[in-house]
Amino acid sequence: MREEPHPVTPDEITAAARKSFDGAPDRRLRFLLQQLVDHLHAYVREVGLTRDEWEAAVGFLTDTGRTCTGSRQEFILLSDTLGLSMLVDALQHPVPPGATESTVLGPFHVEGSPLRPMWSSTVEKEGSGEPALVTGTVRGTEGRPVEGALVDVWQNAANQLYAVQDPGQPPENLRGVFKTGADGAFAFWSVRPVDYRIPDDGPVGKMLAATGRHPWRPAHLHVMVSAPGYRTVATHLFDATSAHLDDDAVFGVKPSLVVDFVPHGPEEPGAPEGWNGTWYSVERDVVLVPADD
Ligand code: BEZ
Ligand code: FE
Numbered sequence: 609m610r611e612e613p614h615p616v617t618p619d620e621i622t623a624a625a626r627k628s629f630d631g632a633p634d635r636r637l638r639f640l641l642q643q644l645v646d647h648l649h650a651y652v653r654e655v656g657l658t659r660d661e662w663e664a665a666v667g668f669l670t671d672t673g674r675t676c677t678g679s680r681q682e683f684i685l686l687s688d689t690l691g692l693s694m695l696v697d698a699l700q701h702p703v704p705p706g707a708t709e710s711t712v713l714g715p716f717h718v719e720g721s722p723l724r725p726m727w728s729s730t731v732e733k734e735g736s737g738e739p740a741l742v743t744g745t746v747r748g749t750e751g752r753p754v755e756g757a758l759v760d761v762w763q764n765a766a767n768q769l770y771a772v773q774d775p776g777q778p779p780e781n782l783r784g785v786f787k788t789g790a791d792g793a794f795a796f797w798s799v800r801p802v803d804y805r806i807p808d809d810g811p812v813g814k815m816l817a818a819t820g821r822h823p824w825r826p827a828h829l830h831v832m833v834s835a836p837g838y839r840t841v842a843t844h845l846f847d848a849t850s851a852h853l854d855d856d857a858v859f860g861v862k863p864s865l866v867v868d869f870v871p872h873g874p875e876e877p878g879a880p881e882g883w884n885g886t887w888y889s890v891e892r893d894v895v896l897v898p899a900d901d
Contacts, residue, residue: 622649668811675810679772681715685812688712688858689821701839707749707897711860713842714830715807716770721760724784729797730761732778737766737799739880740869740888742845746792746833747895753792754896757835760785761798763828768804788835797880800869800888801827803850806857816857823857826850828865831894838896845892867892 615624625645632638651657675682687693693712701710724730731739746757762783764770771777786794808816808823816823828844844860845867846853853861869888872879879887 618649618653622646625649668815671811680807680810682810682812684715685806685810686815688714688860689806689812689816691859694859703841703897704749706895708833708841708843708893708895709862709864710841711844711862711865712858713832714858716764716772717760717762717830717832717842718772718783721762721783721785722780724786724796726786726789726793727795727797728784730763730782730784731797731799732781733765733776735766736777736782737802738886738888739883740798740800740890741795741878742798742829742890742892743793743795744891744893746788746794746835747893748838749895749897753788753790754835754838755788755790755792757788757792757794757833757838757894757896758785759788759794759894760832760834761796762830763798763801764804765799766802768802773807798829801829801847803827803852821857822855824852825856825858826852826861828860829890833894833896835896837899839899841894841896843894845890 615621622645626642629638629641629645632641672682672686684693697710697712703709731737742761746754746759748754760783762770765774765777765782767774767776769777771779771781771783782798784796786796788794803824803826805823806825807813813823815821827847827850830842830844832840832842834840844865846861846865848866848868853866867890869890871886871888873886874884878889
């Protein structure tokens with residue numbers, strides 16, 4: 609093949625684009641970009657991408673960027689719905705057997721949730737949903753309870769919305785941080801989460817609609833646990849009765865993360881005061897991997 613300053617054939621164009629990164633001083637960056645050129649060019653060849661399709665793709669990515677704001681990250685949503693977020697996580701964070709598996713962080717986590725006392729409730733608005741008591745112990749894979757672990761939780765209300773999406777909820781509704789004591793135990797009241805749609809009023813929603821996909825996620829409670837000396841895990845507790853466990857729009861379900869919300873009658877001991885309907889309990893330990901493993 610000619611080593612041309614003016615590449616003309618498809619192979620010359622690919623070779624020239626690849627070679628243009630030869631001088632990148634950072635080896636990893638050079639590798640990432642040359643592989644990107646190879647794979648992108650191979651994709652264009654394989655699918656026979658037309659000029660119109662290229663323009664539509666550029667338009668779609670432009671819209672995706674324009675949809676991002678301080679509180680909305682449409683590119684991460686695109687990554688989530690293409691399975692990319694879960695793939696990166698699976699490759700980066702394989703966990704040893706017995707450790708709690710991770711899943712997508714999602715866009716609704718808020719830094720600095722209030723530190724709440726054990727056994728208190730994250731519910732700040734009446735009508736947020738059916739009460740659920742969540743209990744468990746944070747342990748290391750070596751079996752010891754973890755003292756001083758921060759259990760950061762957030763979830764949606766019965767109207768499907770997280771407080772950050774919903775001006776009708778107090779901003780700290782259904783979120784909080786709980787700090788474990790020497791026994792590693794945590795316990796808090798919340799509500800039973802419900803199935804909900806990922807934000808589908810933007811370009812990602814259009815992509816889902818154009819391809820016959822739905823935007824639903826199975827009901828879940830987000831839990832992120834960090835502790836000195838351990839790897840932080842961002843995970844979910846998925847409701848075993850959800851209709852969308854097998855078709856999560858962002859591919860986040862792992863069998864080990866599915867839990868039972870056990871129903872209880874109002875007459876059962878431990879029922880929340882003043883509540884006359886069914887309430888639920890969920891028990892799930894969180895098992896952390898030591899940071900040096
Ligand atoms: C969530 O679980 O909050 C979420 C995750 C990925 C995309 C959208 C929402
Ligand atoms: Fe969520």
